[in-house]
Amino acid sequence: MELLTGNEIIVKAAIAAGADAFFGYPITPTTEILTHWSEEAAKNKGLIFLQTEDEIAAGFGVIGAALGGKKSWTATAGVGHLLMQDPIVMAESMRIPFVAYIGQRGGPSTGTVIYSQQELSVARDGGNGEGMRLVLGPSNLQELYDFTILAFDWAWRYSLPVIILGDGYLSKMTGQVEIKKGIRTMPAKPYLQNDRKPINIRNCYSLEEELGQVLHRELKDFSEIRKVVEKSETQSCVDAELVIFAWGSVAGAAKEAVGNLRSEGKKVGLFRPITLKPFSETRAKQAVRTAKTILIVESAQGKFGRLVKEALFGLADIKIEELYKPAEGIMAAEIEARVREILS
Amino acid sequence: MNEPRFPKCVKVSSKPSNFCPGCGHSITLKNLGFVLDELKAAPETVFATDIGCSLLAWDYFDIDTVQTHHGRVTALASGLKRALPKSNIIAYMGDGGGYAIGLQYLIGAVRRDDPMMVILVNNTVYAMTGGQMAPTTIKGENTTSSPGGIFADEEPLQGPELLATLCHEDAYIARTTVDNQVQLQNYLKKAFATQKSGHFAFVEVLSYCPTNWKTDAKRTIDFLDHLKQTYRVGVIHGE
Amino acid sequence: MANNLKRILIAGEGGQGVQAIASIIAKVAHGLNKKVVHLPNFGVEQRGGVSLAFIQISDEEIAFPKFQDADIAVILAGRAIPRIQEYLSAKPLIMFDNSIVPEAKLEEYKVEKIAIPATVMAKERLIPRVFNMIILGALAEELGLKSKEVKKETLELFKTKIAKKGELKHFNLAALELGEKTIKKLKNG
Numbered sequence: 001m002e003l004l005t006g007n008e009i010i011v012k013a014a015i016a017a018g019a020d021a022f023f024g025y026p027i028t029p030t031t032e033i034l035t036h037w038s039e040e041a042a043k044n045k046g047l048i049f050l051q052t053e054d055e056i057a058a059g060f061g062v063i064g065a066a067l068g069g070k071k072s073w074t075a076t077a078g079v080g081h082l083l084m085q086d087p088i089v090m091a092e093s094m095r096i097p098f099v100a101y102i103g104q105r106g107g108p109s110t111g112t113v114i115y116s117q118q119e120l121s122v123a124r125d126g127g128n129g130e131g132m133r134l135v136l137g138p139s140n141l142q143e144l145y146d147f148t149i150l151a152f153d154w155a156w157r158y159s160l161p162v163i164i165l166g167d168g169y170l171s172k173m174t175g176q177v178e179i180k181k182g183i184r185t186m187p188a189k190p191y192l193q194n195d196r197k198p199i200n201i202r203n204c205y206s207l208e209e210e211l212g213q214v215l216h217r218e219l220k221d222f223s224e225i226r227k228v229v230e231k232s233e234t235q236s237c238v239d240a241e242l243v244i245f246a247w248g249s250v251a252g253a254a255k256e257a258v259g260n261l262r263s264e265g266k267k268v269g270l271f272r273p274i275t276l277k278p279f280s281e282t283r284a285k286q287a288v289r290t291a292k293t294i295l296i297v298e299s300a301q302g303k304f305g306r307l308v309k310e311a312l313f314g315l316a317d318i319k320i321e322e323l324y325k326p327a328e329g330i331m332a333a334e335i336e337a338r339v340r341e342i343l344s
Numbered sequence: 345m346n347e348p349r350f351p352k353c354v355k356v357s358s359k360p361s362n363f364c365p366g367c368g369h370s371i372t373l374k375n376l377g378f379v380l381d382e383l384k385a386a387p388e389t390v391f392a393t394d395i396g397c398s399l400l401a402w403d404y405f406d407i408d409t410v411q412t413h414h415g416r417v418t419a420l421a422s423g424l425k426r427a428l429p430k431s432n433i434i435a436y437m438g439d440g441g442g443y444a445i446g447l448q449y450l451i452g453a454v455r456r457d458d459p460m461m462v463i464l465v466n467n468t469v470y471a472m473t474g475g476q477m478a479p480t481t482i483k484g485e486n487t488t489s490s491p492g493g494i495f496a497d498e499e500p501l502q503g504p505e506l507l508a509t510l511c512h513e514d515a516y517i518a519r520t521t522v523d524n525q526v527q528l529q530n531y532l533k534k535a536f537a538t539q540k541s542g543h544f545a546f547v548e549v550l551s552y553c554p555t556n557w558k559t560d561a562k563r564t565i566d567f568l569d570h571l572k573q574t575y576r577v578g579v580i581h582g583e
Numbered sequence: 584m585a586n587n588l589k590r591i592l593i594a595g596e597g598g599q600g601v602q603a604i605a606s607i608i609a610k611v612a613h614g615l616n617k618k619v620v621h622l623p624n625f626g627v628e629q630r631g632g633v634s635l636a637f638i639q640i641s642d643e644e645i646a647f648p649k650f651q652d653a654d655i656a657v658i659l660a661g662r663a664i665p666r667i668q669e670y671l672s673a674k675p676l677i678m679f680d681n682s683i684v685p686e687a688k689l690e691e692y693k694v695e696k697i698a699i700p701a702t703v704m705a706k707e708r709l710i711p712r713v714f715n716m717i718i719l720g721a722l723a724e725e726l727g728l729k730s731k732e733v734k735k736e737t738l739e740l741f742k743t744k745i746a747k748k749g750e751l752k753h754f755n756l757a758a759l760e761l762g763e764k765t766i767k768k769l770k771n772g
Contacts, residue, residue, distance in 0.1 A: 003613040023423065028627070048426050053452040057419035060412065064423020067410060068431075072423070090413055113627055140646075173648045174609050174621040192390050192408040192424075193431050202402040202411040204395065249647065256646035329649045333672070 002179055006144055006171040007032035010101050010164075013148035014073060015040065017185045019099075021048035021072035023061035025080060028113035029168035030103040033075040048072070055080040059087025059098075066097050069190030071152060073099035077168070078107060081119050082126070088161045089127035093203035095218070097155035097162075097188070101148065104167040106327035115168040116327040117248055117299040120307075123163045124277045130215060132222045133161040134229060135277040139251040141175045147274075153185035158225050165276060167299075169249050169329065230283075231274035236262055237287040240269030242339060245284075245308045246297045247273050249329070254297060256332035261339055268339055281311040288318060293342060297323040297335055351377025353386035355406050362400040366564060368522040368551025369397055372465055373404055375525055376434075379532045380407070389432040390424055392417045394441035396472045398465065401436060415445030418453050421460045432461065432539060439466040443479040443501045450507060454544050457512035461539040462546045463532070464503065467553035468571065475556035482574055487556075500574055504548050508581040514543045516582035519575060521550040523568055531579070538582065550575055587643070589726065590650045592675070593636040594667045595659030597628055600715035603740060604657075605636035607719060610736040611728050612640045622648035633663045637670075640726075657722055659715070661688050678722060680714065697721070699765055705758065713758035720762020730763055 004012070010033055014022075022041070024034040034051065041049035048070060052058040058074045065072035076084050081102050091098035104119045106112030125131040134154055136147040144166060151162040192199065205211040235258050237243055246254040251272040261268040271287040273279055288294060294312070298304040301324050312318065323330065323338050350359060354377040361370040380386045386407045393401050395414035402411040412420045421435040442450060442464040453460065469487055470476040476489035479501040490496035504517045511517060516538035520531045528549065535545035550571050554564045591608070595601040605621045612619040617640050624635040639645045652673030658664060661684045674694045681698035689696060699721050705714035716737065723733045737755055738745065745751045 001613075003610060003619070021423075021426065050422065050426065052419065052422075053448045056416065057422070057449050057452065060416045060419035061423035061426070063412075064420040064425075065427040066423075068424050068427025070427040072427075086413060086416070090416075114624065169622060169648050172623050174606065174619075175645070175648070176613065176618065190428070192410070193388065193428050198387075198406060198408045200403045200405075200409040202399070204399055204402075204411060253647040329647075331649055331651050332647060333651050 001176045003174060003176055004141075005032065005174050006141055006166065008036055009141055009145050009177050010075065010148050010171075011036040011040065012179055013145045014152065016179070016181055016183060017071070017149040017152035018187070019071045019073050019152060020046060021062070021065040021070040022074065023050045023052050023058040023065070023072065024074050025052055025055045025058050025076065027055075027077050027080045029105060029171040030075040030077050030101065032171075033101065055083040056086050059084050059100075060090070062098060063087055063091055063096055066188070067191045068193065069188055071156065071188040073101070073152070075101040075103070077103040078105045078119075079110060081122055085122065085126040088133065089129055090203060091161045092127060092129060092132050094201055095159040096191070097159055099151050099155045099162050099164070101164045101166060103171040104165065112327060113168065115249075115299065115329055117167065117250065117304065118326060120165065120276060120300060120303040123165045130219060131277070132218060133163060133277065134158070135163045135165050135275065137165050137248045137274060137276045138170060139248055139272070141170065141173070141177045144170055145177050145179065149183050149185060154229060156186035156188055158229075160225070165248065167249055226278035229275060230278040230280045232280040232283045233272050233274060234283070234287045235270040235272070237269035237271060238290070239267055240291050241267040242293045242295060242343060243269045243271055243288050243291045244295045244297060244335065244339070245271050245304070247276060247304055250297055250299060253330055253332045254335055257335035257339065260332065260336055266339065266343060276307075279307055279311055284308065284311045285315065288312065288315065291318065293319045293321060295321045295323060295335075295339060295342065297330055299325055299328060299330060301326045349378070350374075351381050353377050353380050353406055354404060358404045361404070363397065364555045366552055366554040366561075367397070368465055368467060368549065368553070369401065371522040371525065372463065372528065372549050372551070373401055375529045376463065376532055377405065379529060379536060383533070383536060385432055385536065388430065389434060390428065391434045391436065392421055392424065394437035394446065396438040396441050396470070398436050398438050398441065399472075415441045416449070417441065418446055418449035418460075418462065421462075422449070422453055422456070422458050425458055425460055432536065433459070435460055435462045437462070437464050438471070439464065439468060439478045439480045440470045443503050447479075450546075451510060454507045454510050454515065454546070457515060457544045459539045459542045460544065461535045463535075464546070464548045465551045466503070466548050466575070467551040467556070469553055469556045471553050471556045480575070482571070502575070504546060504580040507546055511581055512543055514538070514541070516543070516545040516579075518546070518579045518582065519548040519550065519577050521568065521572065521577055522552060523565070524577075527577075534582070548575075550577065588639065588641040589655070590653045591638040591640075591655045591657070591722070591726070592653040592667060592670050593638070593657040593659070594663035595634055596662065597625060597632045597634045598630040599634070599659050601634040601636050601659065604715055604719045604722070605638050607733065607736045607740055608638055608640075608723065608726070608728070610739075611723070611732045614732055614736070617641065618643060618645055620645045620648050624649075633660070633666045635663070635667065655722070655725065657718060658684055658689070659718065661685065664688055676725070678718070678725065680718060697725075697766060697769060699762065699769075701762070704761060704765070708761070709754045709758055713754045716755050716758035717762040717765070720759035721766035722762075723759075724763045724766050730759065734759055
């Protein structure tokens with residue numbers, strides 16, 4: 001077990017996954033990912049590093065390098081995440097692997113440098129298309145390591161943008177992690193300048209029907225990929241009267257809360273999505289089979305809430321409670337207090 | 345009967361081209377094709393286009409081509425070159441993509457001396473969107489966003505000169521025109537050699553746009569001559 | 584350290600070494616095979632501004648890096664006090680530097696308090712900047728961490744600075760010892 005900060009863990013995971021090119025722009029709370037990678041690249045000439053003029057240049061650098069056969073990636077947060085949507089949609093439109101770690105911080109605008117869960121919608125759907133990207137939500141440092149490696153595999157396996165949606169707490173905290181080595185991920189290959197005929201690739205069409213056909217094909221492919229990658233987990237839902245819905249760091253607090261409440265005899269469970277896109281609607285419905293109430297908890301004003309409600313649509317007998325604290329951390333004690341209030 | 349010369353690396357389907365009659369893009373691209381043929385460089389070249397009329401070149405060449413977002417082709421090229429150090433990387437754009445939305449990526453590339461060849465076709469308007477003002481629009485020009493010449497009172501952006509203040513001594517920066525194809529080809533050849541030797545190369549090509557200038561044949565040629573009064577044709581940095 | 588879970592909140596101003604103190608404690612706890620999590624919490628200023636550190640040491644997995652029920656709150660600056668009200672729900676032991684934080688500011692907290700005049704002690708007996716190591720020495724003693732481990736991790740953390748200025752080694756170690764001695768004296772009366 002090593003004692004490391006989240007940002008250090010992300011870099012170690014990327015290297016373990018075979019990443020060999022990083023383009024980025026400094027922004028709190030992810031700056032140390034860029035600086036640690038630059039230290040690695042200074043020692044190892046096989047690693048590419050470029051600090052770009054802004055996050056847009058970082059994203060397009062990532063795409064250029066991926067087209068050339070590198071396992072490239074970036075990291076950003078907040079307003080930088082907004083700028084990153086420009087290159088992300090290019091990767092989405094042309095099925096180019098793209099990995100980005102996002103360290104959510106307070107918003108809107110420059111908000112805080114600290115923490116939030118307010119970038120969920122941007123990560124899932126921040127583009128100008130159909131949002132064909134995969135989003136993973138780690139809830140602790142070990143998952144930060146494991147899911148970063150997973151992201152690199154998925155991006156090259158499914159040729160899609162994959163976002164590791166963390167937050168400022170995960171990025172900045174120091175804690176213990178097992179650095180697993182020798183994990184194999186899908187290798188990268190060059191799309192251009194390889195031994196095949198030259199290719200001409202574009203993402204801009206003249207006629208709506210042309211684009212319509214492309215989207216139809218891509219959406220079909222995405223719906224197959226969804227089924228394979230969607231992941232979630234539950235805790236104590238089997239006989240639960242109330243199920244908490246939480247994701248990312250908040251799921252950590254919720255786990256602690258469920259443990260404490262169960263030891264008081266309260267029949268409480270937790271549903272926690274691991275992939276925020278695709279969201280496991282089927283499993284979410286299964287998790288609330290015995291429940292009369294759900295409590296949606298997030299550090300945003302209902303972004304996750306809307307996702308949950310959409311997933312559970314049709315379950316008429318379930319009451320929905322909400323614990324929303326935009327841009328602020330939510331601790332186990334707060335969740336417990338709210339559950340006791342609801343169940344009393 | 346003698347067939348007119350046509351570059352081998354240009355697809356047969358590109359003739360006639362997708363560009364408007366009288367467009368400078370087809371002249372520039374054809375000459376680039378001749379250069380790539382002569383240097384036998386096509387198989388090891390990646391051609392990247394911006395958005396604007398330049399995007400219509402996405403299917404022009406029988407070489408690896410990527411069309412990217414408006415203003416982002418230089419940033420894409422910087423990534424491509426780092427992954428494909430042995431390939432020739434050409435970034436193709438217009439005056440809007442290069443000097444407005446994409447200017448800072450050009451500045452980054454020239455400061456880093458990224459080995460790439462940038463070809464910027466400058467017709468002093470945003471042509472694909474119907475003829476708005478561009479950073480290179482001459483003062484007082486009538487465009488669809490400066491009706492009657494009002495609002496067109498900004499200093500015209502001298503791109504090669506700006507980049508020349510930031511370039512490596514072995515970089516190559518030049519401005520040519522579509523009405524001097526011998527010079528155009530020469531400058532493209534020099535630019536190609538510069539990127540191949542590991543340095544940044546930039547060629548601005550002054551061009552016509554009769555569709556958006558709304559000029560007949562004679563006034564089109566006159567207007568190009570008029571641009572040459574503001575924009576100096578020649579090698580700005582290098583030899 | 585016998586107890587299962589310890590929650591320590593350190594609060595001060597940016598530049599006072601709040602995160603350095605936290606980092607050393609985390610490293611010592613990690614070396615003892617405890618589970619440990621340290622979360623820094625601060626704003627945009629590189630200096631000044633309020634800086635908080637949340638540390639948890641436990642035998643079991645720690646679920647969330649922040650908490651409302653600190654067992655010990657260490658206060659190094661008066662302006663940090665309003666910012667930490669919500670984290671003091673479990674009536675923690677408050678350790679504070681009474682040479683720069685007026686006792687009066689903490690009057691409303693009816694809890695056990697340990698006052699260590701670290702800033703004045705450092706200025707008079709060592710060098711001003713090691714005041715935070717006096718606090719660390721006292722805090723480590725309160726937590727039951729062996730001074731040998733604390734010294735080792737402290738020297739490791741500051742090794743680059745010590746390489747440039749050799750006498751810092753002496754001052755840091757002396758500060759740790761002074762803090763340990765001071766709290767022992769206070770507790771034994």
